[in-house]
Structure formats: structure tokens, C-alpha cells
Amino acid sequence: MERVTIAEGLSLSRLVYGMWRVGDDADTSVAHVRAKIDACLDQGITTLDQADIYGDYTAEAILGAALKADPGLRSKVELISKCDIVAPCGKYADASCKHYDTSAAHIRASVESSLRDFGTDHLDLLLIHRPDPLMDHHETGAVLDDLVAQGKLRAVGVSNFRPWDVELLQSAMNTRLATNQIELSLAHVAPFANGDLAFHQKRGDCVMAWSPLGGGSLMTGEGPVQAVLDELAGEFGVDRAAMAVAFLLRHPATILPVLGTNALPRIAAISDAAKVDLDRQQWFRLYQAALGHEVA
Numbered sequence: 036m037e038r039v040t041i042a043e044g045l046s047l048s049r050l051v052y053g054m055w056r057v058g059d060d061a062d063t064s065v066a067h068v069r070a071k072i073d074a075c076l077d078q079g080i081t082t083l084d085q086a087d088i089y090g091d092y093t094a095e096a097i098l099g100a101a102l103k104a105d106p107g108l109r110s111k112v113e114l115i116s117k118c119d120i121v122a123p124c125g126k127y128a129d130a131s132c133k134h135y136d137t138s139a140a141h142i143r144a145s146v147e148s149s150l151r152d153f154g155t156d157h158l159d160l161l162l163i164h165r166p167d168p169l170m171d172h173h174e175t176g177a178v179l180d181d182l183v184a185q186g187k188l189r190a191v192g193v194s195n196f197r198p199w200d201v202e203l204l205q206s207a208m209n210t211r212l213a214t215n216q217i218e219l220s221l222a223h224v225a226p227f228a229n230g231d232l233a234f235h236q237k238r239g240d241c242v243m244a245w246s247p248l249g250g251g252s253l254m255t256g257e258g259p260v261q262a263v264l265d266e267l268a269g270e271f272g273v274d275r276a277a278m279a280v281a282f283l284l285r286h287p288a289t290i291l292p293v294l295g296t297n298a299l300p301r302i303a304a305i306s307d308a309a310k311v312d313l314d315r316q317q318w319f320r321l322y323q324a325a326l327g328h329e330v331a
Contacts, residue, residue, distance in 0.1 A: 036048050036049060036050065036080060036081075037049040039241050039289060041192075041213040041214055041240075042189065044189070045159060045160070047082040047113055047159075047160075047241075047291060048081045048113075050078075050080050050082075050280070050291070050292060050294065050309070051083075051084050051115070051294070052071075052075045052080055052082065052084065052294060052302070053293040053294055054084060054094060054098055054295065055086065055089045056295050056297055057089070057297065058089060058090025058093045058097055059090065059297065060297040063097050065104045068098060068100070069104070069105070069108075072101060072108070072112070074302040075302060075305070076111060077303070078306035080306065081111060081112050082113045082159075083112050083114055083115065084115045084216075084293045084295075085114065085116045085117070085149075086116055086118070087116060087120075087145050087148065088120045091125040092124070092125030095116065095148075095149055095153060098152075099152040099154050103154040109154075114158050114160075115159060115161075116149045116153075116160075116161055117162040117164035118141070118142060118149070118161065119135050119137050119145075119164045119165060120133070120164050121135070121136050135166075135167035137167040137170040137174075137175045139175070142163075142178050143178060146182055146188065149161075150187065157187050157188065158187065158188050158189070160188070160189065160190045160213065160214070161182070161188045161191050162191070162192045162194040162214070162216055163175070163179075163194065164195070165195050166196050166200045170203075172206065173207045175207070176206075179210060180208055180209050190213040191210055192212050192213045192214040192215060192216070192243075193212060193215050194216040196217075201234070212240070213240065214240055214242065214291075215235060216244070217231060217242060217244065219246075220244065220247045220248060220249045220283070221321060222246075222249025222253055222325070223249065224326065227286075232288045235288060236287065241288075242289065243290075243291045243292075243293055244283055244291065245293050247279065247280055248279055248294070253275060254275050254279075260321070260324045263324045267320075267321070271311045273308070273311060274304070274307070276294075276304070277310070278321075281312075281313055282313065282318060284308060284309070284311075285312075285313045292308070
């Protein structure tokens with residue numbers, strides 16, 4: 036499995052296992068979660084993507100139980116988490132409304148909670164989950180820098196930020212923001228033309244793609260995109276999912292798709308995308324199908 040260096044001394048697997056649904060599985064036992072992790076490791080997928088809010092603030096502890104059961108497992112994986120979304124559920128059940136919190140106190144408390152749940156002394160990557168209209172970029176930047184200096188975070192980044200949001204936060208930081216995790220797939224191709232990918236490509240950042248299968252929409256139903264996916268999948272001997280992910284891997288911006296599923300057979304097939312090498316015309320056939328029209 037290809038690896039991508041995102042910060043000094045830190046690399047991630049090119050394909051990332053997203054664990055936002057781990058708490059939704061009927062089986063959240065240590066043995067079952069470990070089976071999912073092992074299915075990833077067997078393919079060279081070592082990077083696990085989490086967030087404090089996943090599973091109504093339970094998903095980190097579910098993964099953490101598997102990590103604590105085998106202390107040697109932590110050194111085999113990279114842990115990503117996110118914070119700043121406060122929803123009125125779980126540990127924030129008394130919140131009066133859903134909101135964002137990028138204050139230093141909240142970020143510190145979120146990181147400490149994640150470390151306890153995972154049973155580790157550091158996160159490999161922390162992302163600010165959503166742009167906060169009330170963000171004091173000096174306060175947020177300072178606490179992120181401090182957590183890196185303390186060794187509690189190896190790298191920091193953002194999620195769902197637009198270029199101007201990245202520039203604002205970066206302007207108040209010494210630590211380079213390592214990545215931006217954005218929605219990107221054949222069901223959501225706007226970042227290919229709206230400047231989001233170009234901005235990060237110019238900076239030399241990798242981009243993480245959440246929902247690379249369009250929330251499952253690319254795998255079901257029939258339409259122009261699915262028709263081209265099926266045709267090309269047949270040529271390469273893979274399925275729609277692998278072809279949809281290969282579309283993202285082909286782009287020069289170094290996209291890291293974040294794939295989430297609870298089904299062990301689907302997890303075991305994540306790396307099939309690496310078997311596909313799309314040429315330029317094949318890529319544009321998919322892109323134009325997603326656009327719904329020929330490029331000008």
C-alpha cells in the first residue's frame with residue numbers, strides 16, 4: 036500500500052479506514068472491531084479515521100477497547116480524530132443546540148477525552164471538524180501549536196474548510212496544517228473546479244476525501260455514472276466501489292479516500308482500487324458522467 040507523508044516523521048496509508056459507523060454495527064465487541072482492523076492491516080491500510088462525535092460520542096471508546104486489549108496494536112496504526120462539533124447528545128446532552136466550539140478549553144478537553152478513550156498518549160492527526168463562524172484564529176491556532184509542542188498531537192489539519200478558512204487559521208499558527216478532509220466523490224465533483232483542490236495542490240497538501248462513494252449512492256441504482264463505472268469496472272475486473280475510488284486516486288492532488296463500512300468482506304476489498312490505473316480519457320468519461328454534460 037502506498038504511503039503519503041503529511042508531516043515530518045508522519046505518513047498515512049493512501050487508503051484510510053473511516054470508522055464513523057463503528058458504533059452503528061450490531062456487533063461492537065472487541066473481537067469484531069479487531070477483525071475489522073486486521074482486515075485493514077492485511078492490505079497495508081494502517082490509518083484509522085475517527086471523530087469525537089461519531090456514534091453520539093461513543094465510537095472512540097469502541098475503537099479504544101480494541102486498542103487497550105492489545106497494547107502492541109497502537110504502534111501498527113495511525114489514529115485520526117476530529118473535534119469542535121457539539122451536539123445535544125451523549126456527553127453533551129445538556130447542550131441547548133448543536134454548535135461548533137473552537138475555543139482553547141474545548142479543544143484541550145476534546146483531545147484529552149480522545150486520548151483517554153483510545154488509551155494512548157498522542158493522536159497522530161487532529162482535525163478541526165467544521166469551520167466555526169466564532170473561531171478566534173489566534174486562540175485556536177495557539178492551542179493547536181501547544182498540543183503539538185507537548186507531543187499530544189503529531190500533526191493537525193482541518194475538515195470541510197474552504198481555502199479562506201484554511202488561510203485564516205494558518206495565519207495564526209507555527210505548525211503547518213497538514214490536510215483538509217472534504218466531501219469528494221463522483222457524486223460531489225464541485226471541488227475539482229471550484230478552487231478547493233487547486234488551493235491544496237498549490238500548497239502541496241494532501242486532501243482527504245470523505246464519502247468517496249457518495250454515501251453509497253454510487254453503488255446503488257442506475258444512471259450515467261453507474262453505467263460508466265460498470266463498464267470500466269468490467270474492463271479492470273473490479274467492482275463499482277474500487278472504480279469510484281480509483282477515480283480519486285488518479286488525480287494529481289494526492290487524494291486520500293476515507294472508506295467506511297462495517298461489512299468485513301467490503302473492508303477486505305478496499306485495496307482493490309489500487310489495482311486500477313485509469314488513463315486520461317477513462318477519467319474524463321467518469322467526470323463528464325458526473326457533470327451530466329460534456330466538458331466545454
